[in-house]
Amino acid sequence: MTTTAINDPVLEIRGLETHFFTRDGVVKAVDGVNLTVGKGEILGLVGESGCGKSVTSMSVLRLIQNPGEIVEGTILFHGEDLLGLSEKEMRSIRGDRISMIFQQPVGSLNPVFTAGSQIAEVYEIHESLKKKAGNAKAVEMLEKVGIPDPERRAKAYPHELSGGMAQRVMIAMALAAGPELLIADEPTTALDVTIQAQIIDLMREIRNDLGTSIIVITHDLGIVAEIADRVSVMYAGEIVEEAVTETLFAHPKHPYTRGLIGSIPLAGDRREWLEVIPGRVPNLIDLPGGCRFAPRCKAREEAGLKICTEQRPELINIDDAHTVRCFLYQEGAK
């Protein structure tokens, strides 16, 4: 495999395949994904809706619901394969050593319980604390994530919180047990821009202060540029490019990545047309035979490559810590 060696990996996903067995056929939502997250590293996982980012993260926590199933691969967490654990062992990892925050912070909190009690629950599950002690620690946690007047907020119900406030509560809940890995699935998508910046700052602080590894899943390259150390770009269930953030933005290789970067509107930059990637994400039931991006790829036509529609490209190393899944960079490809 060609993924770059990461010192002290916290999470290593190898050849993960998560499929959904629907009436219309098998949806290959995740199809052979490799990812590595180092200790204290922030990894950005980027792609369009439906490319398998969220399914990858839910697979890590083994929370894929019927009709979905992890059919192949290993997910090593500190060298231990999570897919080999019993449900009970897995429960003791969820929310304790690996935790997650989601896109809709208000909807992700249970409307009938107070914010504080939902955080306290984490202590009740993982540290066997009594309700009272858990509540006290929940208030501390709320203070840590920058919520003013934490005692009053702890008694508030989710509908009484703003989106940004609710996401801070979610972060407090996720960090309560001091996890080694935080998976943030579109953590800022539902928030106002100014609040987005605050949440991004908060996540960066968490990494710096606590050394927590973070996977940030997003479709927003702007956020990735802000926060991630390394970026993996996902397309139609597979990783198509992976590089250190600066490299990726300075020298994007995969035509899809270049398309994504080209379609970012810049403040103050008035262009008649934003670049768009033509076509649509392929149907994950009926995938194209060769490269999955081939039907939308202009670079392929310009280079006159035939192999793209015939054979599936492998991830290849272009540079140290820069891999891409594209025949354009493979010597001798026709």
Place this chain on the structure above:
Amino acid sequence: MARFLLRRFISSIPVIIGILALVFALARMIPGDPCRAALGERATDEICDAYNERYGLNEPILVQFGIYIKDVATGDLGESFRFGVPVTQLLIERLPTTIELAGAALMIAVIVGVPLGIISGYRHNSKTDVATMIGANIGVAMPVFWLGLMLQYIFAVFLRDTPLALPPSGKLDAGLIPVPFYEAWGLPMNGLTEFLSEFTIMNALVTFQSEILSSAVLHLILPAVALATIPMAIIARMTRSSLLDVLGLDYVRTARAKGLRERSVILKHALRNAMLPVVTIIGLSFGLLLGGAILTETIFNLAGVGKTLFDAITSRDYTVVQGFTLVVAISFVIVNLVVDLLYTYLDPRVRVS
């Protein structure tokens, strides 16, 4: 909270006045003459004139209504044409039977219906789910009187002389006469103590009359089951669909991601939310139970509100029809008030700040 209660209470007054007017009008639209219904076909015109004079039936209809409202406000529901006793006395004797029956039926419906709904919602599309839902659909469609007759046939005829036999009618075995608690405790007999002593099971419980207690419970089983079937089926279906909705929501995913065991995810996080619409349905089923009580009490020969109302309608006993309908309507209003309060307890979003 007190203000919310008061506001809800005041808003139900127009409902009750509306019910009064409707019932008053309906009772007088039933074809036939109350005098001849009460005194027989051969009552002469002179006798009927005297009868109408005595009960105010010769006054203009609006005056009759005015008198009725004034009487109700002072707690006087009139006198039964047929029995010659005050309607309140009839209520004291018969309302407890119906409350016991409806209460037992509601308990069965909730205790069986909610868990069935949870199981089939959680094991959605499994064999258990399909079987439960087929059962629920049959339960909803089954007429109460038919089910009552079938239960009587199975448990009192087919299984007679087996340990599973159950009494098919009445409130107690023949010859058993319960001692009212006020007599046992040396309390005076008045409207309230008499009313309370008519709750046969409660009365037997507090005065340790074990023979009466077991007889009363056995007699209650069949009518309560017959009455419970439809609300039970409705509650099971509602719980199932409501739980299914909730299980797909984001906060259930959060609860799982926290490391909660599946049982806590369902019973703590999902169920509390899923119960909100179910509580509303339970309140509304109460109306269904009161309607069903008319049939159930008639079939199982229980002298409750339902049977009395049925008899009163067939004999044009206006005052009884009015009085009992009023009480039924008021209890419906009260039950729904309780549901509203439960709702504010269960769902912080509807709590008034």
